[in-house]
Amino acid sequence: xxxxxxxxxxxxxxxxxxxxxxxxxxxxxxxxxxxxxxxxxxxxxxxxxxxxxxxxxxxxxxxxxxxxxxxxxxxxxxxxxxxxxxxxxxxxxxxxxxxxxxxxxxxxxxxxxxxxxxxxxxxxxxxxxxxxxxxxxxxxxxxxxxxxxxxxxxxxxxxxxxxxxxxxxxxxxxxxxxxxxxxxxxxxxxxxxxxxxxxxxxxxxxxxxxxxxxxxxxxxxxxxxxxxxxxxxxxxxxxxxxxxxxxxxxxxxxxxxxxxxxxxxxxxxxxxxxxxxxxxxxxxxxxxxxxxxxxxxxxxxxxxxxxxxxxxxxxxxxxxxxxxxxxxxxxxxxxxxxxxxxxxxxxxxxxxxxxxxxxxxxxxxxxxxxxxxxxxxxxxxxxxxxxxxxxxxxxxxxxxxxxxxxxxxxxxxxxxxxxxxxxxxxxxxxxxxxxxx
RNA sequence: GGAGAGGUGGCAGAGUGGUCUAAUGCAUCGGUCUUGAAAACCGACAGGCUCGCAAGGGCCUCGUGAGUUCGAAUCUCACCCUCUCCGCCA
Numbered sequence: 348x349x350x351x352x353x354x355x356x357x358x359x360x361x362x363x364x365x366x367x368x369x370x371x372x373x374x375x376x377x378x379x380x381x382x383x384x385x386x387x388x389x390x391x392x393x394x395x396x397x398x399x400x401x402x403x404x405x406x407x408x409x410x411x412x413x414x415x416x417x418x419x420x421x422x423x424x425x426x427x428x429x430x431x432x433x434x435x436x437x438x439x440x441x442x443x444x445x446x447x448x449x450x451x452x453x454x455x456x457x458x459x460x461x462x463x464x465x466x467x468x469x470x471x472x473x474x475x476x477x478x479x480x481x482x483x484x485x486x487x488x489x490x491x492x493x494x495x496x497x498x499x500x501x502x503x504x505x506x507x508x509x510x511x512x513x514x515x516x517x518x519x520x521x522x523x524x525x526x527x528x529x530x531x532x533x534x535x536x537x538x539x540x541x542x543x544x545x546x547x548x549x550x551x552x553x554x555x556x557x558x559x560x561x562x563x564x565x566x567x568x569x570x571x572x573x574x575x576x577x578x579x580x581x582x583x584x585x586x587x588x589x590x591x592x593x594x595x596x597x598x599x600x601x602x603x604x605x606x607x608x609x610x611x612x613x614x615x616x617x618x619x620x621x622x623x624x625x626x627x628x629x630x631x632x633x634x635x636x637x638x639x640x641x642x643x644x645x646x647x648x649x650x651x652x653x654x655x656x657x658x659x660x661x662x663x664x665x666x667x668x669x670x671x672x673x674x675x676x677x678x679x680x681x682x683x684x685x686x687x688x689x690x691x692x693x694x695x696x697x698x699x700x701x702x703x704x705x706x707x708x709x710x711x712x713x714x715x716x717x718x719x720x721x722x723x724x725x726x727x728x729x730x731x732x733x734x735x736x737x738x739x740x741x742x743x744x745x746x747x748x749x750x751x752x753x754x755x756x757x758x759x760x761x762x763x764x765x766x767x768x769x770x771x772x773x774x775x776x777x778x779x780x781x782x783x784x
Numbered sequence: 785g786g787a788g789a790g791g792u793g794g795c796a797g798a799g800u801g802g803u804c805u806a807a808u809g810c811a812u813c814g815g816u817c818u819u820g821a822a823a824a825c826c827g828a829c830a831g832g833c834u835c836g837c838a839a840g841g842g843c844c845u846c847g848u849g850a851g852u853u854c855g856a857a858u859c860u861c862a863c864c865c866u867c868u869c870c871g872c873c874a
Contacts, residue, residue, distance in 0.1 A: 399834060403843040410843090413855045417802035426854085433854035601794095601831080724831090728813060734831075 348719040349461050351392055351454070354385065363467060374464045377471050377681035388457050395450045402443035409436055459563065460570050463716040465681050466653070466690040472680025478693070479680065484664065485673030487697055492761045496700035497752040498631040501527060503763050504783050507632070518629070519621060519636045523751075526781040530754065530767070531639065533774035534747050538641040538666055539614060542744055546662045548612035548643060553592035555615055556583045561595040564721030566687035566713075573622045576636075585618035589642035590741045597646060597723045601734055604727035608655055609646040612744065614639070631752070633705065638748035645740040646723065649715065652738035653690070656712040660692045663708045663744040669770045672753050673697040675704055689714040692742075696749070700756040707749045710742030 353367040363370060372382045412429055419426040470479045501507030506527035512520040523531055543550040559582050562568035567575065567587065576585040586592060593613045602609070617640050628634035643662060647655045660676065667674045679691045688711035695704035715736035718724065724734045758766040765781040772779055 396834075399843080403834065406844085407842055409854075413802070416854060420802070430854050437854060 348458055348716065349464065350715075350719065351388060351458060354389060355392070371464050374681070375462070377465065378462055378684070379682055380462060384457055384461065388454065391450060391454050391457070395447065395454060398443055398446050398450060402440060402447060405436055405440045405443065409433065409440060456569075459568075459720075462686045463689050463714060465684060465688075466712070466714075468678075469684060469690055470678060470680045472682050475680075475683045477680040478677040478683055481676040481678050481692065483673075483675040484668065485671065485697070487673050488699065488757060490699060494699040494756060494759060496631065497698075497755040500700070500755045500759050500763070500765065501632075504765070504781060506781070509631075516636075519634065521632060521635060525784070526765075526775075526778070527751065529775055529778075530771070530781070531747055531751055533771045534750050534754075535614060535639060535641065536774050537669075537771055538744060538747070539612060541666060541669070542612040542641070542643060542662060546610075546612075546665070548610040548662075551589075551593060551596075551611045551613040553586075553589055553596070553613050553615055555586055555592075555618075557586050557591050557595070558582045559584065561591050561598070561721075564595045564598050565591050565717050566720060567591065570686065574620055576618050576620055586615060587619045588617050588640060588741075588743075589613040589615035590644060593642065593644045594717055594723075594739050594741065595721055597721075597737075599722040600724070602646065602723070602725040602737065604648065604725050604732075607646060607648045607725060607737065608651065611644045613642045613644065615642065616640075632748050633752065635748060638746060640746045640748075641744050643710075643740075643742050643744040646725075647738045647740060648725070649735065649738050652712050652714065652740060656690060656692075656710065656740055659740055659742050660694070660710040663694055663710055663742050666745050666750070667694065667696060667707070667753075670750070670754065670768045672750075672757055674707070685709070685711060687711070687713050687716050689716065694743075694745070696753045698753060698756045700759075705749065705752075707753065708743035708745045711740065713739045713741075 349371065350367075354371065355368075357366055359366055360370065365373070368385065372385055375382045375385070412433055416426045416429050416433075419429070470477060472478065495503075498507065498509070502509075504526065506523065506525045508522040508524060509520075512522050515522075539550060542548045556578070559568055562572075562575070562584060575587050578584065592615070593611050596611070597609075616637055618637050621634060621636060624634060632638075643659055645655055645659060664674070664676065674694055674696045677693045677695060679685075679688075679693055684691045691709060691711040693706050694708035694710070696707040697703075698705050715738055717739045718736035723737050723739065725737050726732045726734045754768060754771075755765055758768065760766065760780075763783060767775055767778055767780060
């Protein structure tokens with residue numbers, strides 16, 4: 348959620364020479380969103396104030412006279428004239444209260460669908476073409492044969508079965524068998540170990556189902572409701588990422604400043620309806636309704652979040668480096684960046700079968716956007732300390748299914764076998780090569 | 785799924801229609817004392833909204849929401865959650 352109060356202020360940011368409202372409008376424009384809603388919000392907020400002032404004045408009177416009534420009753424004096432006077436006020440107060448809550452509901456419905464302010468370091472652009480290359484790492488392997496795409500490798504080895512998954516569930520599902528299932532498990536284990544043991548994240552396995560309030564907290568709802576699977580007759584939804592349960596772990600809490608940053612690494616399966624992605628990546632494991640992912644989540648002090656964002660990104664990169672997979676880091680431009688993010692780096696791994704870089708991780712700093720929605724704040728122990736919103740960050744570390752694809756494609760051999768990356772061999776019982784049985 | 789009990793501040797815990805602006809204890813923070821620490825003593829100690837240049841007012845929140853009432857932590861209803869027992873179950 349954006350900060351409506353700041354929208355009203357006339358102070359100028361010395362860095363940009365603009366008021367917050369001007370900055371935010373510019374940000375909306377760069378995202379390609381409609382800016383007129385801002386003035387509407389300000390107008391509604393002004394009327395909200397007015398009604399609240401009125402309502403509170405009457406409330407105060409009610410409380411005062413109520414005391415007098417109590418006093419008279421105690422002294423066995425007559426209070427009937429005060430009682431009848433108060434009856435009218437009581438109904439007026441209720442009326443105004445209802446007016447306040449309907450105004451606030453309207454304000455909320457507008458504010459909740461507004462995206463975050465993009466950070467001034469984010470490149471302005473029109474499409475993913477304008478994403479900025481931050482760095483590239485690793486060497487693309489030279490193939491003496493035409494590298495195959497992962498589904499072909501997997502099907503040839505008899506370790507990935509899409510057809511039977513289509514029978515059992517439908518499109519965009521797969522069975523992993525034998526070495527593929529083992530590889531998936533090895534990747535999961537390897538990533539969790541790396542982040543928890545070497546990068547200082549606290550390991551977590553969250554619920555894989557969350558209620559709609561949690562989804563509002565991390566800003567999937569109300570705008571992107573169609574993207575998730577809903578369990579009929581309940582308020583439960585399958586999580587599209589561990590970000591939802593893990594970020595909401597501290598919802599409505601006030602953390603201690605000295606505990607920041609708090610870092611979690613979580614494993615979860617992810618479920619996405621992929622509504623609106625018809626025709627995209629219909630073959631293979633790239634875009635499935637269900638996939639496994641290791642997610643990094645941080646709760647950070649606002650002064651440190653951009654620094655920590657870089658750090659979190661390098662933690663995700665480390666996985667690719669250890670697996671010796673070539674990749675690049677892109678800073679997403681204003682049109683490509685996600686709804687809630689203020690800044691986002693995508694990690695794209697090289698897939699020789701596809702001859703393309705494909706997203707394998709998305710590392711975002713949300714600033715206080717999610718914290719406002721979910722009510723996650725912090726305070727120092729100092730006497731008159733003010734509570735502030737934390738900054739939330741998250742990034743895939745990594746998407747396991749796509750990592751499996753990258754391993755299959757980059758490590759494939761001419762005879763159809765696949766070499767197991769060195770760091771994974773201990774997790775595969777020493778297996779060095781996946782071959783057709 | 786059935787039966788019962790219960791949800792009050794960071795924690796424990798009092799309060800069952802009118803000085804509740806929620807007692808008290810613990811924890812935490814600041815101070816006094818001390819060579820230092822502990823103890824003791826003194827003080828601070830929820831969050832949000834709103835009016836005001838400010839000083840300082842006012843309003844809301846006792847699981848959530850609705851209701852009764854001039855007035856609700858307290859009464860009524862619904863929902864959520866926790867605990868105990870029974871049944872079922874990995």
